[in-house]
Amino acid sequence: MEYTNSKRLFEEACELIPGGVNSPVRAFKAVGDYPVFIERGEGAYLYDVDGNKYVDYICSWGPLLLGHQPETVSKAVMEALTKGSTYGAPTGIEVEMAKKIVDAVPSVEMVRMVSSGTEATMSALRLARGYTGRNKIVKFEGCYHGHADHLLIKAGSGALTFGVPSSPGVPESIASETLTAQYNDIDSVKALFAQYPDQIAAVIVEPIAGNMGLVLPKEGFLEGLREVTAEHGALLIFDEVISGFRASFGGAQKVYNIMPDLTCMGKIIGGGLPVGAYGGKKEIMMHVAPVGPVYQAGTLSGNPLAMAAGMAILDELAKPGVYEEIEAKTKKLVQGLQAAADKAGVKIALNQSASLFTIFFTETPVDSYQAAMTSNTEQFKVFFQAMLGQGFYLPPSQFECWFVSQAHSDEDIENTIKAAEIAFQAVAAL
Ligand code: KE4
Numbered sequence: 409m410e411y412t413n414s415k416r417l418f419e420e421a422c423e424l425i426p427g428g429v430n431s432p433v434r435a436f437k438a439v440g441d442y443p444v445f446i447e448r449g450e451g452a453y454l455y456d457v458d459g460n461k462y463v464d465y466i467c468s469w470g471p472l473l474l475g476h477q478p479e480t481v482s483k484a485v486m487e488a489l490t491k492g493s494t495y496g497a498p499t500g501i502e503v504e505m506a507k508k509i510v511d512a513v514p515s516v517e518m519v520r521m522v523s524s525g526t527e528a529t530m531s532a533l534r535l536a537r538g539y540t541g542r543n544k545i546v547k548f549e550g551c552y553h554g555h556a557d558h559l560l561i562k563a564g565s566g567a568l569t570f571g572v573p574s575s576p577g578v579p580e581s582i583a584s585e586t587l588t589a590q591y592n593d594i595d596s597v598k599a600l601f602a603q604y605p606d607q608i609a610a611v612i613v614e615p616i617a618g619n620m621g622l623v624l625p626k627e628g629f630l631e632g633l634r635e636v637t638a639e640h641g642a643l644l645i646f647d648e649v650i651s652g653f654r655a656s657f658g659g660a661q662k663v664y665n666i667m668p669d670l671t672c673m674g675k676i677i678g679g680g681l682p683v684g685a686y687g688g689k690k691e692i693m694m695h696v697a698p699v700g701p702v703y704q705a706g707t708l709s710g711n712p713l714a715m716a717a718g719m720a721i722l723d724e725l726a727k728p729g730v731y732e733e734i735e736a737k738t739k740k741l742v743q744g745l746q747a748a749a750d751k752a753g754v755k756i757a758l759n760q761s762a763s764l765f766t767i768f769f770t771e772t773p774v775d776s777y778q779a780a781m782t783s784n785t786e787q788f789k790v791f792f793q794a795m796l797g798q799g800f801y802l803p804p805s806q807f808e809c810w811f812v813s814q815a816h817s818d819e820d821i822e823n824t825i826k827a828a829e830i831a832f833q834a835v836a837a838l
Contacts, residue, residue, distance in 0.1 A: 410460070
C-alpha cells in the first residue's frame, strides 16, 4: 500500500496540532510511525488520502452502528440544515429526542443533552456530588470515562486506596477525591465503602468495559454494585457511552436488568455528530440547573443537526431484527478469527458482546484489568500492521474494541477472516 499523502499530511499536521491529531489514540503511536489520513467513509469502508480502501472496524469509535453515511441519517441532517445549524434556543426535536431516550433506556426518566461523552460523565458526577453532598467518587482501573480531571486517575500504589493523577495538570487535591477499585472485584468496592463511610457520592462504571479492551461483567458484579451503593446512600452511574444503544436498544442496563441512578450516553445517539447525554431518576435530575442548583450548560447542547442524526439512527435501530443481525455477523467473524489464530498456533483470549469484541494476545482468560495487561502488545502491533496492509482498519491499540456495523457484509466478514489467517501467521513467525 502507498501512504505518500498520509505521510506528508502527518508531517504538516505535527507542526500545527499536538501529535498531529485531535485525539491521541488516532496517532497510531502504539502500532506504527504515522496514521493513515482518511478522505471519506461509505458503508463499512474507509478510503484514505492515497486511494487505499479499508474495511472499517473502528466506525468512529462507536457512533456508526449503521456504518458510514446511512441514507436516512444523511437525509435527516441535510433536511435539518435547510433550517439552520444552531439556534441556542429550545427546539421541538430536543423534546422528541428526550422522549426517545426516556422510552428506550429503562432507568432514565429525565435526560440532559450535552456535546460529548466527557461532558456527560463530568456532569453526572457533579450532579451526584451535588445531590449527595459527598465528594469522593469510585472508578475502576482500566475504565475510561473521558478526560475530566477527576477521571484521569490511576490506581495509587498498593498501599494507597485513593487515586493518583494519570496525567500532569491534575492536582493531587482532585485526585485524592477519586478512589480506584478493581473491575469484577466487588470486595474491592466494599472495602472502599468501609474505609470511607458516608463520603462516597457515586460509583461510576462501564457496565460492559470497552477501554481496557472488551471485559464483560462477571455474574453478580453489577448486581453487587447496585446493592452496595444503595446500602451506603451512594449513586450508581452507568457510563454507557459505548454500550448505550449498542448492547441493546436499551443499553447494557436492559441486558443485565440493573437500574442505575444515572446513565451517561454518547456516540450512537448522535448518529456521527457531536453528542453526549446524561439522565436518570427524575428526583435526581431535578437538581440540575435551571430547575435545580447543580450547574451545567453548553452552547451546542441538543444541537438540531445532532438531534436530527440521532433521531434518524435510533429510528433505524428500533426496527425489528437489527441487533440480532449485527450480533450474528459479529459472532461469525469472532468464530472465524479464533479458528485463524488456532490454525496459526497463536494463543489469544477473545471477548465478544453484541457487536463489540477484542482479541487479546494472551493465553490468560481476560476478566480483569490485570489479566488484560498480560497481553503481548508486540504481537498486537504485528497483527495490526499485517491487517492494515491488507485493507482492514482495526483500532490501533490492544486495549480497545473492534466495532462491527450493520453495513459490514458477509463478504467483508469472510475477507476479514482470510486476511487474519495471514496476519496470525505473521505473528507466529515472530
Ligand atoms: P468523548 O468525550 O470522547 O465523546 O467520550 C468519552 C468517553 C466516555 N466514556 C466511555 C466509556 C468512552 O469510551 C469514551 C470515549 N471512548 C474513546 C474510545 N475508547 C474515544 C476515542 C478517542 O478518545 O478518540
